[in-house]
Amino acid sequence: MATPANRRQLGQQVEQAAARWLETQGLALIASNQHAKGGEIDLIMRDGENLVFVEVRHRRRSDYGHPAETITPAKQRRIVKAARFYLHAHGLSCPCRFDVVGVTGSLPALEFDWIRAAFDAY
Template identity: 60%
Template sequence: MPCPDARARGAHVERLAADWLAARGLVLEATNQHAKGGELDLVMRDGDTLVFVEVRHRTGTSHGHPLETITATKRRRLIKAARFYLQRNRLSCACRFDVLAVTGTPPELEFEWVAGAFEAF
């Protein structure tokens, strides 16, 4: 089980990620939306498009880049959670799945944003 410090660090990085994306024009709608079998880190708006953002953080890349952690299983869980979010909130709108890879330790973070990282087939 992860220690509370790791959970707090993760939440802190997600807040910084939301701020970073907001500075680039996205508007925060919700954070940490839980659904059966999955969780949505950030739900944001980009104009009329609802954006589900998966934030992946690693302090370094010696064990691989954060983008490499988005497996087919993870994509399926995110899509399922997004469908649940849309249904629960009675939303019908254009949607997109983005991944924001964050490397480093605060305040020295690097962000790599992949808009439209994958599709919900």
Template identity: 60%
Template sequence: MSHTDQPSDGDREIPQHRARARGAVIEAEVERWLAAQGMIPVTRNQHAKGGEIDLIMRDGDILVFVEVRYRASNRFGSALESVTSTKQRRLIKAARFYLAQHGLSCSCRFDVVGVEGSSPRSIHWIRHAFEAF
């Protein structure tokens, strides 16, 4: 494909390093937004066996594991719809690892925050998005 035949920016995939940088910016925005809703940030991008937890926050006495999903458009489904049962299992496994690693035994929940659009972005927050069985 020649330079003039390349797809437009809207059709081209974003290079991995740019996608990670954009993800970090969006996660920081969501963390600030959740803090404005009364939640207290604990940590961000917690790597654990089998997955990564985007944000860990406190909501009173509850430790909240937050999955942040972004979609520029909903052409391939919404950001919230992208949290599949496989992704949920990975998050649960990562959360269990985090709890064990830190010697924690407390009430927990899993929230999902979907972010869509570019400017302005819309934020959709689902508390108790799924349960750990």
């Protein structure tokens, strides 16, 4: 069984791989692992005029469901709260969206499923 430190390291590697993959899709990385009171944003990227807050979810296999299915309404609220904090802290006012990247497989053979505008701020 993986230790918490190993899981955290794997999570960071998967997030970095997702960021590189999104860059090949035309997005630009602005920041990663942004912590705010009550939440964290895995990746913050720019897609044209849009600032994109990206949640990365990984499962080795999808036998028990797609990784994106693990993002509950409560998790969405925490991400939105963290995004609002980020926007306020950086004095930003721009179009935003919330994307999810579901990642399956094991390093280095990962598959990415990008869901644009996966949920809205409310």
